[in-house]
Amino acid sequence: MFKGLVGIITGGASGLGRATAELLIKQGGRVIVCDLPTSPGSDTAKQLGENAAFVPVDVTSEQDVKNALQTTMDKFGRLDVAVNCAGIASACRIYNFKKNQPFDLKLFQKTIEVNLVGTFNVIRLVAGMIGKNAPDADGQRGVIINTASIAAFDGQIGQAAYSASKAGVVGMTLPIARDLAKQGIRVVTIAPGLFRTPMMQQLPEPAIKELEASVPFPSRLGNPHEYALLVQSIIQNTMLNGEVIRLDGSLRMQP
Numbered sequence: 001m002f003k004g005l006v007g008i009i010t011g012g013a014s015g016l017g018r019a020t021a022e023l024l025i026k027q028g029g030r031v032i033v034c035d036l037p038t039s040p041g042s043d044t045a046k047q048l049g050e051n052a053a054f055v056p057v058d059v060t061s062e063q064d065v066k067n068a069l070q071t072t073m074d075k076f077g078r079l080d081v082a083v084n085c086a087g088i089a090s091a092c093r094i095y096n097f098k099k100n101q102p103f104d105l106k107l108f109q110k111t112i113e114v115n116l117v118g119t120f121n122v123i124r125l126v127a128g129m130i131g132k133n134a135p136d137a138d139g140q141r142g143v144i145i146n147t148a149s150i151a152a153f154d155g156q157i158g159q160a161a162y163s164a165s166k167a168g169v170v171g172m173t174l175p176i177a178r179d180l181a182k183q184g185i186r187v188v189t190i191a192p193g194l195f196r197t198p199m200m201q202q203l204p205e206p207a208i209k210e211l212e213a214s215v216p217f218p219s220r221l222g223n224p225h226e227y228a229l230l231v232q233s234i235i236q237n238t239m240l241n242g243e244v245i246r247l248d249g250s251l252r253m254q255p
Ligand SMILES: NC(=O)C1=CN([C@@H]2O[C@H](COP(=O)(O)OP(=O)(O)OC[C@H]3O[C@@H](n4cnc5c(N)ncnc54)[C@H](O)[C@@H]3O)[C@@H](O)[C@H]2O)C=CC1
Pocket: 010, 011, 012, 013, 014, 015, 016, 017, 034, 035, 036, 039, 057, 058, 059, 060, 085, 086, 087, 088, 089, 114, 118, 147, 148, 149, 150, 191, 192, 193, 194, 195, 196, 197, 198, 199, 200
């Protein structure tokens, strides 16, 4: 299905990113796994086989992302798809009245820096390389897929930083799609609900059970493969552009 296709996946060493790398390779694609040097990215790429390579990347660094693009060119000669999965979760109330402590400003800045600025940094750099592709019969050169969260719309208590970072990803989806439309590069954002990944598994199992029960149907955490299936569908469907797609079993998170 994806023979000849080359993708970059940030946050590709874990969770949603890793499942996406697995599916793209299974469908005949080749993948550059980008993740922090401290991540298991190198082992992940080995497990994925010869159609994968790992490049240590902090998505907030211009130089790191440029290195990843250089490796993509050297190893696979082109880039068709970028999937932005790198992200961090944070939780802090705006003011802790028991401790007389305001929200930690550094935590707010870090969350925005990785989730929003990091995603933007990758988009602005991959666009140049995807734009070099010859257009297909439909005039398309490639696709950029971002990961927001339903917290962009129904942010919970303690989620001001995380929700703001993801709302930023939602907000820039349409204008960037418009910026890149003439080059035939599509931009689509997925807003996942609750997925069973290491990010979620920091929570104790009883808390996870409670979260699962809050999902109308199916009342369970999403499987990362289900996220990857949506990535596959976005790649295949050229009409999808400038949109944010919720993938959440119709969950609307409570305060
Ligand atoms: N798991 C869930 O329920 C949901 C996750 N999301 C979002 O999906 C994305 C993927 O999350 P998961 O797979 O669940 O988490 P995860 O924690 O399993 O994977 C995230 C990956 O991003 C990498 N990463 C973190 N900071 C980075 C940086 N500065 N540069 C490069 N890589 C970095 C981590 O090393 C990790 O491998 C995140 O953006 C997250 O906010 C959104 C909604 C729900």
